[in-house]
Structure formats: structure tokens, C-alpha cells
Amino acid sequence: MKIITVSRQFGSGGRELGRKLAEKLGFDYYDQEIIKMIANNKELDADYVEKTLEEGGWQTAPLSYGCSLDGVVAVQNIQTDIIAEEQRVLDEIARLGRDCVVVGRNADAFLCQEQLLKIFVCATINSRVDRCMKHLRPEEKNLTRKKMERKIRKVDRNRVRTAEFFSESGWGNPENYNVVVNTTGWEIDELSSVVAEFSNKWFDKTEKKQ
Amino acid sequence: MKIITVSRQFGSGGRELGRKLAEKLGFDYYDQEIIKMIANNKELDADYVEKTLEEGGWQTAPLSYGCSLDGVVAVQNIQTDIIAEEQRVLDEIARLGRDCVVVGRNADAFLCQEQLLKIFVCATINSRVDRCMKHLRPEEKNLTRKKMERKIRKVDRNRVRTAEFFSESGWGNPENYNVVVNTTGWEIDELSSVVAEFSNKWFDKTEKKQ
Numbered sequence: 001m002k003i004i005t006v007s008r009q010f011g012s013g014g015r016e017l018g019r020k021l022a023e024k025l026g027f028d029y030y031d032q033e034i035i036k037m038i039a040n041n042k043e044l045d046a047d048y049v050e051k052t053l054e055e056g057g058w059q060t061a062p063l064s065y066g067c068s069l070d071g072v073v074a075v076q077n078i079q080t081d082i083i084a085e086e087q088r089v090l091d092e093i094a095r096l097g098r099d100c101v102v103v104g105r106n107a108d109a110f111l112c113q114e115q116l117l118k119i120f121v122c123a124t125i126n127s128r129v130d131r132c133m134k135h136l137r138p139e140e141k142n143l144t145r146k147k148m149e150r151k152i153r154k155v156d157r158n159r160v161r162t163a164e165f166f167s168e169s170g171w172g173n174p175e176n177y178n179v180v181v182n183t184t185g186w187e188i189d190e191l192s193s194v195v196a197e198f199s200n201k202w203f204d205k206t207e208k209k210q
Numbered sequence: 211m212k213i214i215t216v217s218r219q220f221g222s223g224g225r226e227l228g229r230k231l232a233e234k235l236g237f238d239y240y241d242q243e244i245i246k247m248i249a250n251n252k253e254l255d256a257d258y259v260e261k262t263l264e265e266g267g268w269q270t271a272p273l274s275y276g277c278s279l280d281g282v283v284a285v286q287n288i289q290t291d292i293i294a295e296e297q298r299v300l301d302e303i304a305r306l307g308r309d310c311v312v313v314g315r316n317a318d319a320f321l322c323q324e325q326l327l328k329i330f331v332c333a334t335i336n337s338r339v340d341r342c343m344k345h346l347r348p349e350e351k352n353l354t355r356k357k358m359e360r361k362i363r364k365v366d367r368n369r370v371r372t373a374e375f376f377s378e379s380g381w382g383n384p385e386n387y388n389v390v391v392n393t394t395g396w397e398i399d400e401l402s403s404v405v406a407e408f409s410n411k412w413f414d415k416t417e418k419k420q
Contacts, residue, residue, distance in 0.1 A: 124385055125385070172384065174332045174382065174390040180384040181389055182389065194407075194411045198408065
């Protein structure tokens with residue numbers, strides 16, 4: 001069983017790359033599905049689960065050592081529960097034994113299969129702003145490039161902080177990934193073909209070792 | 211004309227990767243050659259030139275603003291000269307119009323060809339220590355793994371500082387490279403073939419754009 005995890009800077013096109021990679025390799029694809037599975041299993045709102053896992057939602061909780069106010073404890077428990085549930089959901093996916101691509105959710109910190117390829121996707125800040133400005137939601141129509149840049153940096157700061165919670169090694173630190181691809185200058189479709197070839201070579205290699 | 215720059219963590223195998231990449235693509239290869247060219251042109255010792263360009267040699271100079279002691283000014287002038295000479299040497303190489311791979315020397319900060327691929331090579335600290343312990347120089351025979359790890363981190367800290375001098379964007383920051391490869395788990399020869407394919411795809415693509 002082969003698993004590819006895709007971590008990505010906001011606006012880098014990492015999600016699209018992950019989806020196309022799964023298509024080209026004939027792998028299953030998980031992204032929002034993981035959020036939905038956790039939300040269903042724990043009977044929680046999917047948006048809340050996503051915020052907690054992706055944007056460091058728990059960091060905003062009023063954590064204070066020795067505090068025993070019921071509210072704080074309750075919030076912390078739900079957050080710990082969500083993380084434990086993610087581990088269960090990822091174990092479940094791994095037990096299916098089907099090759100898959102998992103985008104985001106710090107899945108790289110939870111998984112330890114032998115046939116595992118960890119990818120980080122980045123891009124220059126300019127090309128990330130370009131990409132985001134092309135895909136504005138209706139409520140973002142008045143967003144300037146400057147404000148979009150600020151939003152991108154904020155989301156990424158949250159991802160850094162969230163990842164610190166799961167592992168010590170640091171989000172976006174190249175040493176933690178097998179390969180880091182910069183999407184700047186590429187069409188995502190073309191790049192996904194190149195990354196698919198890279199993935200095949202990596203898995204051929206790790207298969208031989210087993 | 212196609213240029214590939216290879217920046218690398220100490221002990222990652224980046225130099226070997228660059229050399230094999232040049233072999234496989236049929237590109238010229240520059241590494242120590244640049245140091246020698248600068249040393250020859252400026253009538254300086256090659257080791258001194260290397261220290262200055264690679265290990266942040268000038269950072270150890272007693273810089274103090276408003277200081278006019280002849281010694282300090284002389285040291286600063288030589289260092290500025292070496293950097294200016296590197297720019298001239300790289301311009302000269304570019305004028306030859308031959309495809310090439312340039313390893314280290316912050317060449318990525320000096321070059322701005324349209325057909326340029328910037329690679330960063332890293333590895334986990336454990337596999338870097340492994341690699342370095344296999345290639346100990348006679349005077350290093352008594353070096354423990356712990357001491358080797360310290361040496362590796364020191365060389366890399368120097369590279370970070372040196373790179374800051376040439377560009378603001380940060381050594382090893384994935385956004386500054388087209389691709390970052392982690393050599394951990396690969397034979398360098400195998401990996402160089404994969405990276406050669408990646409390079410061909412990138413140059414095909416940038417050629418079409420021109």
C-alpha cells in the first residue's frame with residue numbers, strides 16, 4: 001500500500017496538485033473526506049473540525065495552566081478528541097490497504113507506513129496571490145492584493161503553529177519531506193505528471209527494499 | 211542556454227548529485243572551478259576565496275561603522291572584490307552559452323537567466339552524519355557522531371549567514387528554489403536520474419514560453 005501526503009502553502013495549488021496526482025496514479029484521494037469522517041464519528045460540525053485541524057483552532061482557546069474552569073476543560077477535551085479521532089480515521093484509511101493521496105490535515109505526522117511519500121507544495125508569494133485572486137469567493141470580491149497577501153500569510157502562520165502541535169520538526173522545513181515542489185511557473189496539470197513520475201520512482205525503490 | 215544551480219546542506223550529497231546530474235544531462239559542471247577562476251584572476255589563495263564565499267569568512271572580520279583603520283578597510287575591500295569577481299566569473303560562464311550545472315557559491319543569487327532551474331538538496335540530520343562519517347579525512351578520524359553533527363550544523367549556519375549577504379530571501383527557504391530534494395533513502399545515482407528527468411521537463415516548458 002502506497003500513501004502520498006501533500007502539505008501545502010495556502011494558495012500554492014497544492015490541493016489541485018494532490019487531486020491530479022491521485023487521478024494520474026489511480027490512487028484514492030482524501031481531503032475534505034477526512035473532515036467529514038471525523039465530524040460524523042464525533043457528531044460535530046465539519047467547519048469546527050476543519051478549523052481545529054487546519055487553522056490551529058485550539059490555539060485560540062484560553063489555555064492557562066492549572067485552570068479548572070469547566071468551559072476551558074470542555075474545549076480542550078473536544079480538541080484532543082478531534083485529534084485522536086483523526087488518528088483513528090487515518091488508521092482506518094490505512095487498513096483499507098488502498099493506495100491513496102491525503103492532502104493537508106497534518107496527515108504526514110500521523111502516518112508511518114513504509115511506502116510513504118511526503119510532499120510539500122509551495123510557491124512564491126506573488127504567484128500565490130495571483131492564484132487566490134483568480135478564485136475569489138463572492139464575499140471576497142472587494143479584497144485587494146495587499147489584503148489577500150495578508151490573508152495568505154495568516155493562514156500559513158496558523159498552519160505552522162498547528163503543525164508544531166503534531167510534531168517538533170516544523171511545517172515547511174524541507175528536511176521533513178521527501179520532495180518540495182514550487183508550483184511557480186508551472187501549470188498544475190503538467191507539474192502533476194512530473195510529480196507522478198517522481199512518485200513512481202520512489203515507490204519502485206522503497207518496494208525493492210522491502 | 212540552460213543553467214542549473216545546486217544549493218545544498220552540508221553532508222546531503224548535493225555536490226555528488228550536481229556532478230551526476232551534469233553527467234547525465236551532458237552539461238558542463240562548475241564547483242571548485244569557480245573558486246580557482248576567482249583566485250587566479252585576483253591572485254589570491256583559493257582556500258581564502260572559498261572561505262569567504264562559502265563559509266561567511268567576512269563575517270569574522272572586525273566590522274565597525276565609521277572605522278578607518280587601514281587593516282579593516284583592506285580586508286573589506288578584498289572581500290567586496292571577491293564577490294564582484296564571482297559575478298564577473300559567472301557572467302563569463304554564462305557568456306560561453308553552454309548548458310551547465312553550478313554547485314554552491316550562492317550562484318543562484320547571481321544568475322538570472324530565463325532558462326534557470328534552482329535546486330536545493332537536503333537530508334535528515336541522521337543521514338547527513340552517516341554520509342560524513344563515511345568520508346572522514348585523515349585528520350577527522352577521531353571525530354564522534356555527536357561532534358560531526360555539531361560540525362554539520364555549524365557549516366550550515368555559516369551558509370545561512372553567507373546567503374543572507376547575497377539575497378534577502380533565505381537559504382533553504384523552499385520558495386526560493388524550483389524544487390527541493392531530500393536525499394534520505396535514495397542512492398544519489400538513482401536520484402540524479404529522477405532529477406535529470408525533472409530538469410528536462412522544466413527546460414522543455416520554459417523553452418516553449420520563450
